[in-house]
Amino acid sequence: MASNQPSDGVDPQVLIEEKSYVKIITMNRPRQLNALSANMVSQLLKSFIAYEEDANVKLVILKGKGRAFCAGGDVSAVANDVTNGHWKFGANFFRKEFTLNYILATYPKSQVSILNGIVMGGGAGVSIHGKFRVATENSVFAMPETALGLFPDIGASYFLSRLPGFFGEFVGLTGARLDGAEMLACGLATHFVSSSTLPLLEEALFKVDTSDPVVVNSIIEKFSQRVPLKQRSAFLRFNQKLFGGPTSKSKLKLAHFEWIVSTGASPKDQSKKFCMHLSEKAGCKVLISASSESSECAAMSCEEKSAKISLRALLVDKDKNPKWEPSKLELISNEMVDRYFTKVDDEEWEDLKLPRRPTPTISAMSKL
Structure with missing residues (x-):
């Protein structure tokens, strides 16, 4: 049985099917690589909350239509709102998106994300926090926020800081x-x-009649395989030995430029991602603080502040020529970074307050 079918000739942005005790949610903006709109975030949040209370739903499967699972949040719309003086519209989008991420990170039922395509930014937020994440040969994962003048949000500081060998920081x-x-x-x-x-x-998976993750895992294992890493794999090259020790930050910078050489990209173009804007330092602060926290909650409340950082060059002007200010990393002071982690000076604005959850927090990186 399917729901959310179009009644006015316009395809819905979220498709929902039901197979016995299983709900299948398909993000349906293939031309936009399933970028999360405000409408999609609202529908996903509403659905996951409803399924949590529904005893007839044992498993939720999330996937994307077309060649992407989800390429991230539709932040070009947010950028336009900021440019037009409506920063609260964008901030409220992030508020609802982060709440969705937190709901998924603490979800009591099994969720399987089929990552058969592009998984970036907000797409990671609606998948990596879930219990099961199924990659394929078509999967492409990235957190491209720093190139846009932002830093990784959606709870990424929690799961990235827990990857082995500082690889998540990279x-x-x-x-x-x-x-x-x-x-x-x-x-x-x-x-x-x-x-x-x-x-x-x-x-x-459609035959599942339980929320027991052990049962779900056993089913997926029957179809899964171990695949070798490519010789030039980033994970092989930038391992714990490279990042370990007190000089890890300088080694991380060196590793970045080795990555540039390996991909044939121009250091002049790509270095903007790492060395020339405020979001790099802000991102460092988020990742370092999240690595010492015991739950997603602290990381989420910290990242809610990122909604105050604006972006233009790649998403609005599309000239790929951002004018970073300050223009060099060494010109950025700690005080400038701290400014992005202070309360919003607006009497009508309230910081993100995550909902109380009846279930214990389940780490996205936990083992069965």
Whole structure:
């Protein structure tokens, strides 16, 4: 049985199907690579809350239509709101999105995300926090926020800071792209399944009549496989030995430029991602603070402040020529960074307050 079907000739942005005790949610903006709109975030949040209370729902499957799972939040709309003086519209979008991320990170029922395509930014927020993340040979993961003048939000500081060997810090600060094998190796994905086998996996999952993660895991394991990393894999090259020790920050910078050389990108273009704007230092602060916290809650409340950082060059002007101010990393003071972590000076604004959850927090990086 399917719901959310169009009644006016316009395709809905979220499709929902029901198979016995299983709900299948499909993000349906393929031309926009399933970028999360305010409408989509609202529908997803409403659905997950409803399914949590529904005893007839044992499992939720989330996937995307087309060649992307979800390429992130529709932050170009947020940028336009900020440009037009309506910063609260964008801030409220992030507020609802972060609440959705937190709901998923503390969800009592099993959730399986089928990551058969692009998984970036906000797309990671609606998947990596879930219990099961199935990558394929088509998966492409990245956190590209620093290139946009932002820093990784959506609870990413929690799961990135818990990847092995400071690899998460590298991924978060450089926007490096990972394939499905790398996602599995570092723990962003829990399983790897060939895209040609996905229909069989889904058919098997449709028969689930329990929320027991052990049962769900055993089903996925029947279709999963171990895949070798490519010789030039970022995960192999930027390992714990490279990042370990007191000089890890300088080594991280060196590793970034090695990545540039390996991909053939121009250091002049790519260095903007890492060395020339405020979001790099702000991102460092978020990742460092989140690595010492015991729950997603602290990371989420910290990242809610990121809604105050505006962006233009890549999303609005599309000239890919951002004018960073200050223009150099060494010109950025700690006081300038701290400004983005202070309360909003507006009597009508309230900081994000995450809902009380009846279930214990479940780490996205926990093991079965």
